[in-house]
């Protein structure tokens with residue numbers, strides 16, 4: 445099963461298809477000097493539970509995106525995909541119960557990211573739901589109607605220790621925020637559709653985390669970009685020292701191909717069921 449896994453860094457392993465690779469027996473101790481906060485990093489596992497790209501056998505694909513972050517103080521569901529039944533069925537197959545979820549982050553108000561919200565909140569009410577500022581009253585109302593509390597995160601908001609939003613981008617257009625997660629290998633940025641621009645969001649994440657990004661994963665929304673436009677975004681990623689990229693959801697086939705060409709082994713073309721496993725220290 446090891447062939448299905450790609451080593452990320454410092455013991456982190458990307459597992460596609462639910463096959464987890466063994467952690468390398470010896471790995472370099474991740475640098476501590478540049479980090480703030482607790483000296484011990486928890487193991488962080490990010491699992492894509494909803495995506496239109498095929499992944500692990502037995503999971504349903506449908507247009508949208510959602511992933512679960514485990515390891516920080518809170519277990520976080522980032523986006524809920526476009527369909528509640530599929531979301532809950534995929535989560536169940538991946539061994540994640542609604543009751544495990546402590547907080548929700550909704551990237552933006554589009555239906556392919558909020559479609560599973562009602563089903564999730566019906567199964568797990570009362571959790572805080574972080575939404576971008578200006579995302580619209582109907583989203584906040586929908587959240588309240590299920591007994592949960594919407595939190596408009598205009599500036600970067602701490603969801604818990606080791607997990608914070610980027611702050612709202614795309615104001616006046618499509619308001620959206622991403623989620624930054626601290627791992628032993630570095631910070632990870634998760635994007636929903638990245639309507640404000642994948643590089644714009646990566647730049648904001650770099651600013652709020654005060655460090656380079658180990659990985660950007662999610663929808664990059666570049667399906668109608670020309671080759672030159674995609675190259676320009678990849679140039680920005682390289683300038684920001686984004687070490688790894690995993691474009692999925694609405695990134696576009698050409699975007700995925702070009703990232704793979706430029707990033708090589710540092711690019712992972714993932715789909716539903718992909719597991720990013722960052723070992724703790």
Ligand SMILES: [Zn+2]
Nearest residue numbers: 552554637639
């Ligand atoms: Zn969208």
Ligand SMILES: [Zn+2]
Nearest residue numbers: 556636637694
């Ligand atoms: Zn989308």
